[in-house]
Amino acid sequence: MDLSLTEEQLAFRDLARDFLEREAVPHRMQWDHDESVDLAIVPKMAQLGFFGLTIPEEYGGVGGDYVTYSLAMEELGRADSALRGIVSVSSGLVGKSILFHGSEEQKQEWLPQLANATKLGCFGLTEPGTGSDAGNLTSRAVADPSTGSGRAADWVINGQKLFITNGTWADVALVFARTSDDGPRGVTAFLVPTDSPGFEAREIKGKLGLRGQATAELFLHDVRVPDAARLGEVGKGFKIAMSTLDKGRLAVASGCVGIVQGCLEASVAYATQRQQFGKPIASFQLVQDLIADISVDADAARLLAWRCADLIDRGEPYGIAASKAKLFASEAAVRAANNAIQVHGGAGYVDDFPVAKYLRDARVMTLYEGTSQIQKLLIGRDETGISAFV
Numbered sequence: 069m070d071l072s073l074t075e076e077q078l079a080f081r082d083l084a085r086d087f088l089e090r091e092a093v094p095h096r097m098q099w100d101h102d103e104s105v106d107l108a109i110v111p112k113m114a115q116l117g118f119f120g121l122t123i124p125e126e127y128g129g130v131g132g133d134y135v136t137y138s139l140a141m142e143e144l145g146r147a148d149s150a151l152r153g154i155v156s157v158s159s160g161l162v163g164k165s166i167l168f169h170g171s172e173e174q175k176q177e178w179l180p181q182l183a184n185a186t187k188l189g190c191f192g193l194t195e196p197g198t199g200s201d202a203g204n205l206t207s208r209a210v211a212d213p214s215t216g217s218g219r220a221a222d223w224v225i226n227g228q229k230l231f232i233t234n235g236t237w238a239d240v241a242l243v244f245a246r247t248s249d250d251g252p253r254g255v256t257a258f259l260v261p262t263d264s265p266g267f268e269a270r271e272i273k274g275k276l277g278l279r280g281q282a283t284a285e286l287f288l289h290d291v292r293v294p295d296a297a298r299l300g301e302v303g304k305g306f307k308i309a310m311s312t313l314d315k316g317r318l319a320v321a322s323g324c325v326g327i328v329q330g331c332l333e334a335s336v337a338y339a340t341q342r343q344q345f346g347k348p349i350a351s352f353q354l355v356q357d358l359i360a361d362i363s364v365d366a367d368a369a370r371l372l373a374w375r376c377a378d379l380i381d382r383g384e385p386y387g388i389a390a391s392k393a394k395l396f397a398s399e400a401a402v403r404a405a406n407n408a409i410q411v412h413g414g415a416g417y418v419d420d421f422p423v424a425k426y427l428r429d430a431r432v433m434t435l436y437e438g439t440s441q442i443q444k445l446l447i448g449r450d451e452t453g454i455s456a457f458v
């Protein structure tokens with residue numbers, strides 16, 4: 069389904085697929101078992117432009133539109149969602165927060181390094197006590213009045229963050245912390261170098277999926293940053309987080325399209341060669357039923373993701389389109405992976421085929437960057453004008 073993609077967009081997709089088929093697909097099971105991708109792939113991915121997509125050339129990126137970004141995320145999701153997470157958190161959530169809300173100095177300092185992946189970022193929003201209710205986070209940043217005269221007060225940050233992608237690999241953490249008790253309007257964003265004294269990241273092992281990706285708990289104990297590390301205005305952190313997550317949800321949705329596509333390809337390949345009752349199982353109607361469902365999910369999820377990307381490219385509102393794409397594509401990824409395992413029978417339950425990993429990786433997609441329930445409440449609020457959150 070190529071729905072009027074430009075030659076450049078198609079060329080990038082083909083380049084990305086070719087690269088990932090060589091550099092990621094043969095290793096993804098090993099990375100999954102090792103609970104770590106081989107980070108040697110990161111600079112190679114950067115060279116191809118994965119990390120620089122949608123970061124303007126003036127800041128060291130490769131520019132590019134959001135449809136291309138969606139295609140790249142799809143290819144990463146098809147190959148290995150752990151890689152997709154590394155890119156879409158570092159250059160997506162962190163890079164785009166800096167691009168749209170940072171000072172010129174912050175853009176000059178961080179964007180070229182995130183675009184060429186010599187530095188990785190992580191996004192510190194979720195806490196042990198606040199997942200969906202992000203506006204109630206309790207990490208706290210306090211201005212230190214004893215900061216030397218002639219410059220703005222330093223900030224001293226204390227708190228804990230949970231389930232942070234890239235947490236132990238990141239060089240910079242975008243940390244959201246409370247600067248006043250005014251609910252979501254009392255949250256401010258800070259760019260915290262992860263080698264700051266008092267900053268500690270501990271990796272969370274034993275995840276169901278996304279095992280190749282470093283997911284961490286962050287501890288901030290009297291971490292001191294200058295006021296120049298503040299991203300955006302005091303009290304605007306929640307808005308920065310929410311508007312950034314709108315684009316993040318497109319990345320998750322697109323990655324899920326890749327999972328569904330991978331499930332489709334694996335299921336067709338298996339069903340056309342696996343013989344039972346003297347013929348390929350693809351000739352049985354109930355197997356075709358499973359494959360047809362995966363195929364429709366792939367097209368529907370992809371179209372929702374592309375619609376969202378196209379709205380962003382045209383400068384139109386896209387938040388609800390992102391929620392719809394994320395909701396549908398993440399649920400479709402779980403459904404498709406489950407169907408794909410059904411097509412594979414017992415062979416799908418072990419790691420000889422990619423479908424078991426697709427299911428494990430897909431499962432978190434309905435949880436992070438806003439659960440399916442949160443997406444439904446955002447869509448419901450948009451349709452009815454009534455907020456379920458008040």
Ligand code: COS
Pocket residue numbers: 193194199200201202203252253306307308310311313314387436437438439442446455457
């Ligand atoms: N873009 C820009 N601003 C936004 C926004 C968005 N997408 N969503 C909310 N805001 C602004 C509101 O406009 C409001 O601004 P004002 O102070 O000027 O009025 C402010 O943020 C507070 O908004 P509100 O209290 O109405 O929040 P919401 O009801 O919109 O948000 C939910 C509540 C639950 C929807 C939100 O907290 C959410 O999305 N939670 C899920 C968090 C999440 O995805 N976590 C995963 C983290 S990454 S793994």
